[in-house]
Amino acid sequence: MRLKKCLMFQGTGSDVGKSVLATAFCRMLRQDGHSVAPFKSQNMALNSYVTRDGLEIGRAQGVQAEACGVEATADMNPILIKPSGDTRSQIVVRGKPLGDMDARSYREDFHRGAWAVILDAWERLRKQADVIVIEGAGSPAEINLKDRELVNMRLAKTIQAPVLLVADIDRGGVFAQIVGTMELLEPGERERVVGFLINKFRGDPSLLEPGLRWLEERTGKPVLGVIPFLPDIRIEAEDSVALDHRPRMRGEGERIRMAVIRHPRISNFTDLDPLEREPDVELDYVDRPESLGSPDVIILPGSKNTVEDWLHWSRMHLADAIRRRMEEGARVVGICGGFQMMGEEIRDPRGVESDRKRAEGLKVFPLVTDFSPEKRTLRVRGVVSARPESWASLKGLPVSGYEIHMGITHPTSGREPLLRIAAEGEAERAEGSITPDGRHWGTYLHGIFDNDAFRRSWLNGIRRDKGWLPLEETVRFREMREAAFDRLADHVRQHVDLKRLYRILGWSTERA
Helix, strand or coil: CCCCEEEEEEECCCCCCHHHHHHHHHHHHHHCCCCEEEECCEEECCCEEECCCCCEEEHHHHHHHHHHCCCCCHHHCCEEEEECCCCEEEEEECCEEEEEEEHHHHHHHCHHHHHHHHHHHHHHHCCCCCEEEEECCCCCCCCCCHHHCCCCHHHHHHHCCCEEEEEEHHHCCHHHHHHHHHHHCCHHHHHHEEEEEEEEECCCHHHHHHHHHHHHHHHCCCEEEEEECCCCCCCCCCCHHHHHHCCCCCCCCCCEEEEEECCCCEECHHHHHHHHCCCCEEEEEECCHHHCCCCCEEEECEECCHHHHHHHHHHCCHHHHHHHHHHCCCEEEEECHHHHHCCCEEECCCCCCCCCCEEECCCCCCEEEEEEEEEEEEEEEEEECCCCHHHCCCCCCEEEEEEEEEEEEEECCCCECCEEEEECCCCCEEECEECCCCCCEEECCECHHHCHHHHHHHHHHHHHHCCCCCCCCCCCHHHHHHHHHHHHHHHHHHHECHHHHHHHHCCCCCCC
């Protein structure tokens, strides 16, 4: 039976697990034989995703589309807000950057236009799947924002979506979270809530029972699931707040130590997820130079504001600390904004990303980056073309990934490219850069470490330099992601009363 239904996840706050639970339901409904699609009307995130047709959306909706087994489209996240400072953000509409706005301008000037964009995307998307799994943002009880909010209860009312309210028991005060949120909702909004999901539970569930009974009596709404904390979930995170809870990777034996520089405006840090899965990698996120330690590899990831972030590190003398580690033998890798930082200079004369016009780079490569208003968002494929002898085992390996950047990087003298790549319909071109000894390299290619053969061959080169035997390619990252979706779905299915939920929604319980 074709459901032609929707279900919305809202939360008592940010980082309570809405994205993860929405992803779980995307996979569960797919497992049950339905065509499913995700939707988030407005997303604020620096981790983004490039669709097959070169449009940019929030990473969570791209990942949820993968869980649904469908291609991601811009309709799944029609408005993406990418903060570039404390008060300004880049506004991406239908997958393309519209421009930068401050919060007041967005609320006062863009509100009506944004609402029209959202409803237009919804109308197209709802015709393409049996079930739409919708994710809200933050909390629906932000009183100061409710008159013009675009992503929670106003949307639920407009599209007639039932709402599951998600609360995080791990941060404490779960009953206050739920009751307080319900009290601040309007009566019609409370009616939209069909039940509660209590997330990230640890301990003996029997001790929670008296509180659950009280909560159901107090609110008149059922608790439809208490979901235990699932360690090492292996689903890509959307927001850098997830890094605050990420355990440091530690282990015994032969470990390649990597330090990832955590920029103030770090973006697309999910590029490093595949490295965390490798058995011989020990990876730390570093937010101050004195925490750098003595790593084998220093990674400069992407940034939403490359100039400001690099000036921040310059004030903290990070460049000097990196140069000292390089003299001691550390390798340096830069991805996107991190690649730009490794050049001689970063220039932004038109204020595309920052009010600061220029910043002196790390000077690893003879490159200069100039920012321009045009943003490149595309998927690419290619091969490793690096010629250093130490890269002989990597040369010719296929790679694929995506680009999201506004800077144009050009050489000031001869340079050694890392890759030769092309997007569909484009001519092949040289991309990235590598030093003659092969120790330091950079690229605009997000997702380069998703390529299993490339990742393992590069790690084995480091192992050979350390006098260790190479490891076989054991981690299949894409297969691991699929397994993670199934593991998450199985976990949530065990702890949510799906038959009761489906009865409340009026859905068939045949597969629940």
